[in-house]
Amino acid sequence: MKYIADTTEFHIDVPTVVTLGKFDGRHRGHQKLMRKMMEIKAGFGYETAVFTFSVTPAVMVTGQRQPVLTTNLERRNNLKKTGIDWLVEYPFTEETKHMQPEEFVREVLVNRMNARAIVVGTDCGFGYRRSGNAQVLMELSGKYGYQLYVIEKEKDDRRDISSTYIREELEKGNVEKANGLLGEPYAIHGTVVHGRHMGGSVLGFPTANLIPPEIKLLPRFGVYVSRVLVDRRYYRGVTNIGRKPTIDGENPVGVETFIFDLEQNIYGHVIEVQLLSFIRPERTFASLGELKEQIGRDKETAAEYFKQHREMAKAGAE
Structure with a gap:
């Protein structure tokens, strides 16, 4: 082009x-x-x-x-x-x-x-x-x-498909509806940056962190089933969007993804996170232990989603 x-x-x-x-x-x-x-x-x-x-x-x-x-x-x-x-x-x-x-x-x-x-x-x-x-x-x-x-x-139905309509659905967390209007999953692109390394060292779930540009529309803060494109290959994922309120300190709005079956170091890589289904809203947990348990449940929810949607579960080339 x-x-x-x-x-x-x-x-x-x-x-x-x-x-x-x-x-x-x-x-x-x-x-x-x-x-x-x-x-x-x-x-x-x-x-x-x-x-x-x-x-x-x-x-x-x-x-x-x-x-x-x-x-x-x-x-x-x-x-x-x-x-x-x-x-x-x-x-x-x-x-x-x-x-x-x-x-x-x-x-x-x-x-x-x-x-x-x-x-x-x-x-x-x-x-x-x-x-x-x-x-x-x-x-x-x-x-x-x-x-x-x-x-x-x-x-x-009777409503014109438009960017405004899609924004409304994303802001409610209705990502599956938004994806239906788009005809493809809503995606967030970015370079993987270093976070506070709590996902792996403290919570046991290492994550890829993106800081999206301010102008990029983010959907309702919460946790989503996702599919992640890394080096022209798709992987299953679970993505948290928000400020991580359970973690102490000032946390910028970020997109944090646990990627199933990915072992390589991808810091500095440009990846694409495609949002597939809303799991739950963002909330504050009483302790990091409680948060860790919930992340484990989120991972199970995502795994079940991929069992039901096998076309999205396959890791393969773009």
């Missing part, structure tokens, strides 16, 4: 089919857009291109950072896995902010991205104060020589 970021001075020199949006999470609605783009690529030979902003416009306008389902790096990796040819993360400058819809279509989508086809959802918005929409794209299609495909929203 070719990646263009933080510049307005670029030109894609091959015809493309373009979609635009935040793409926060690769949920089933996004996957529907991607499938249509792949169909157009197969039929017309256009390369696929995603247009997004390096920082969401809402952040630049309000100054408030909303937690995201996927960081920019995670989004990039997700789109690469999807088979997208081009990803453009455009800077949201004052000039960009005040672009009228037709100017955006002409200068960015057509001239810079070489769009011969555009794929959007019914609720797309672009240009100054999101005054551009699917109808505007349709009206301009003849003038600028592209084909427009407007895709109906993917629904869960």
Whole structure:
């Protein structure tokens, strides 16, 4: 995948089919857009291109950072896995902010991205104060020589599948519901760092610790069944998300995972923790001994989950 970021001075020199949006999470609605783009690529030979902003416009306008389902790096990796040819993360400058819809279509989508086809959802918005929409794209299609495909929203029962809907479910701890909306497990990426080494030396359950970026949305604090990708291989896991209130001292919010059947030292490795099922909320225990007993029960709960979901239990290559 070719990646263009933080510049307005670029030109894609091959015809493309373009979609635009935040793409926060690769949920089933996004996957529907991607499938249509792949169909157009197969039929017309256009390369696929995603247009997004390096920082969401809402952040630049309000100054408030909303937690995201996927960081920019995670989004990039997700789109690469999807088979997208081009990803453009455009800077949201004052000039960009005040672009009228037709100017955006002409200068960015057509001239810079070489769009011969555009794929959007019914609720797309672009240009100054999101005054551009699917109808505007349709009206301009003849003038600028592209084909427009407007895709109906993917629904869960009667509700549109969206990043907002998924955030709500994660904040409740309903990770299985969120995964159903995503079409894949909710994942947290990070580099394994040294913690206080209490998992192995005191509690008897050595763990891999991640400190996620502040902008990354974490689900309800608690313990989850997880699947962990380490060096392109999957392992079963149990993950605690939170501040470890039983452990004395100031503990930053972290993601701490016991990985079944892994003996190697993975400090400094980048791993992916996929959350599969909520076990229990985070709570304070009366003693470390009580916490150790509960961790043992959590491990048993996870083992039982994997017995019931054998497709997730297999350790294997990505």
